[in-house]
Amino acid sequence: MPAKRQIVTFGGGGFSMEAGNPLLDEFVLGLTGSARPRVCFLPQASGDADHYIVRFYRAFGADRCVPSHLSLFRRLRSPREPRRHLLAQDLIYVGGGSVRSLLGVWRAHGIDEILMEAWDRGVILCGLSAGSLCWFTEGVSTFHGSAERVEGLGFLPWSNTVHYSSEPDRREAYHRCLCDGMRPGYAADDGAALHFVDHNLAQVVASRPDARGYRVELQVGRVVTSRLATRYLGDGTLAAPVRPAAGAVPA
Amino acid sequence: MAGGPDPSAGGRNGARPSRTTVVLGGHEFSRRRGNEALRDYVLGLATVEHPRICLLPTASGDAEAQIHGFRQSLGGLPCRVSDLSLFRLEGERLALREHLLRQDIIYVGGGSMNNLLAIWRAHGIDRILREAWEAGTILCGQSAGAMCWFEWGISRSSGAAQPMRGLGFLPGSLSVHYHRDADRRRVFHQAVALVIPAGYGLDDGTGLLFRDDELAEVVSARPGSGAWRVQSAGGGAWKETALRARQLADPRPAIDEQDGAVSELRRTLASRAGGGLTAR
Numbered sequence: 001m002p003a004k005r006q007i008v009t010f011g012g013g014g015f016s017m018e019a020g021n022p023l024l025d026e027f028v029l030g031l032t033g034s035a036r037p038r039v040c041f042l043p044q045a046s047g048d049a050d051h052y053i054v055r056f057y058r059a060f061g062a063d064r065c066v067p068s069h070l071s072l073f074r075r076l077r078s079p080r081e082p083r084r085h086l087l088a089q090d091l092i093y094v095g096g097g098s099v100r101s102l103l104g105v106w107r108a109h110g111i112d113e114i115l116m117e118a119w120d121r122g123v124i125l126c127g128l129s130a131g132s133l134c135w136f137t138e139g140v141s142t143f144h145g146s147a148e149r150v151e152g153l154g155f156l157p158w159s160n161t162v163h164y165s166s167e168p169d170r171r172e173a174y175h176r177c178l179c180d181g182m183r184p185g186y187a188a189d190d191g192a193a194l195h196f197v198d199h200n201l202a203q204v205v206a207s208r209p210d211a212r213g214y215r216v217e218l219q220v221g222r223v224v225t226s227r228l229a230t231r232y233l234g235d236g237t238l239a240a241p242v243r244p245a246a247g248a249v250p251a
Numbered sequence: 252m253a254g255g256p257d258p259s260a261g262g263r264n265g266a267r268p269s270r271t272t273v274v275l276g277g278h279e280f281s282r283r284r285g286n287e288a289l290r291d292y293v294l295g296l297a298t299v300e301h302p303r304i305c306l307l308p309t310a311s312g313d314a315e316a317q318i319h320g321f322r323q324s325l326g327g328l329p330c331r332v333s334d335l336s337l338f339r340l341e342g343e344r345l346a347l348r349e350h351l352l353r354q355d356i357i358y359v360g361g362g363s364m365n366n367l368l369a370i371w372r373a374h375g376i377d378r379i380l381r382e383a384w385e386a387g388t389i390l391c392g393q394s395a396g397a398m399c400w401f402e403w404g405i406s407r408s409s410g411a412a413q414p415m416r417g418l419g420f421l422p423g424s425l426s427v428h429y430h431r432d433a434d435r436r437r438v439f440h441q442a443v444a445l446v447i448p449a450g451y452g453l454d455d456g457t458g459l460l461f462r463d464d465e466l467a468e469v470v471s472a473r474p475g476s477g478a479w480r481v482q483s484a485g486g487g488a489w490k491e492t493a494l495r496a497r498q499l500a501d502p503r504p505a506i507d508e509q510d511g512a513v514s515e516l517r518r519t520l521a522s523r524a525g526g527g528l529t530a531r
Contacts, residue, residue: 045338046312046338046339047309047311047312047313047314047337047338047339048312049312049313049338049339050315072363072366073311073312073362073363073366074312075363075408075409075410080410097338097339098337098338098339100337100370100373100374101337101338101370101373101374103373104366104369104370104371104372104373104374105366105369105370107369108365108366108368108369109365109409144337144345144346144347
């Protein structure tokens with residue numbers, strides 16, 4: 001039986017943006033079905049920023065999982081054989097930053113092909129912000145100035161945009177792109193995550209009661225945004241979701 | 252300025268500004284010997300009084316230490332300093348092209364040459380740099396930021412030293428850290444003997460100035476550091492020829508020269524710690 005191919009994309013959230021609210025990170029760990037999953041962090045969108053790697057290890061403790069990271073800037077302190085290492089994971093977690101820089105570095109090192117192979121073999125792929133946009137065919141990046149259309153890896157045959165309710169400029173740019181012929185797609189708020197099985201959206205979950213996922217498409221020349229049923233992951237025993245941490249890394 | 256350019260080394264020729272490139276075999280923004288001399292040499296090449304100088308720290312993934320060192324080293328000098336991130340969003344948002352075209356000097360830091368070129372291409376920075384260079388902006392860099400301008404460099408982006416294609420703004424090849432990295436030098440010699448065009452081997456603390464495609468000047472800011480022309484000698488052999496370098500002096504005593512004082516201070520502190528102070 002072929003492995004189930006899964007991708008989870010956060011509109012924003014997880015340890016990078018929601019200090020003290022582990023709901024989205026717990027959700028992706030839980031999808032692995034392993035008591036102590038192997039999780040590898042890919043921080044290339046931030047240039048393998050040290051502070052980001054440290055925060056990953058704080059959030060993904062060795063009691064809960066087997067954490068590691070792959071650096072493509074400081075190879076000496078990183079697994080020697082990226083392919084073998086990545087294929088051995090249960091979960092690959094991609095951080096935020098610049099999606100253009102992320103894809104540039106991955107392609108220079110052949111990581112894009114390894115990730116395709118990992119996905120086919122059942123390794124769960126996830127990420128926030130730039131780490132969400134990268135899996136789709138196209139999306140909107142707002143890096144350095146104006147929002148622009150950007151191509152992703154194309155694992156998912158949709159368009160994508162992130163921080164949907166919190167960044168009106170990006171939302172408007174996304175709508176313009178759709179009018180200009182960008183394929184239909186999915187948007188997510190900070191705190192909302194889209195779970196895809198193969199190419200299809202299977203469920204939407206959230207770490208905040210008001211966060212949502214959206215289907216966005218052009219219908220008779222107009223952009224139509226449909227709010228998707230979103231399951232809040234909090235069960236009442238957890239503290240109220242916290243606001244995004246300062247210094248968050250959006251796409 | 253102690254490390255100013257030699258006026259005979261080249262300059263404006265007619266209507267079009269010459270394309271100026273300065274490559275450094277190894278340079279840090281520290282007070283170790285030669286580093287301030289090379290920094291002043293680069294600044295002195297600008298033809299305006301308060302040049303705009305922008306750091307591209309891309310090859311290191313925007314390492315904090317590199318950005319901090321650059322800003323600290325240039326901070327008190329008559330220039331306008333900026334750095335351009337291709338990863339982070341927290342800082343000031345810049346229009347990439349406008350910002351780069353406005354610079355008098357663009358300094359490219361060291362790190363991974365492979366990542367540097369891949370990221371530049373992903374953002375279209377390679378084309379903008381070419382445009383800036385042709386309009387008179389001085390392109391400069393050290394290590395990966397030096398080799399990137401040539402047709403070929405010897406990169407350690409994947410660990411082992413190997414030939415890697417650069418942007419090709421300058422003809423030929425360049426290998427850096429020449430006598431500090433024996434593996435890289437060996438790979439460079441083999442590559443020049445068989446595969447890649449002739450080029451230069453540059454020690455840390457040395458620099459080459461190019462006006463258009465021509466080597467205009469060789470400078471050295473450390474005693475014993477030099478530059479070599481490396482060519483194929485046919486039949487799989489190579490030959491190297493030492494280049495005559497102009498010596499640059501640091502504007503103030505380098506920190507290495509204060510080693511005596513540092514060890515004396517350490518000895519003093521150690522003896523005082525034995526006398527009742529807590530040593531940690």
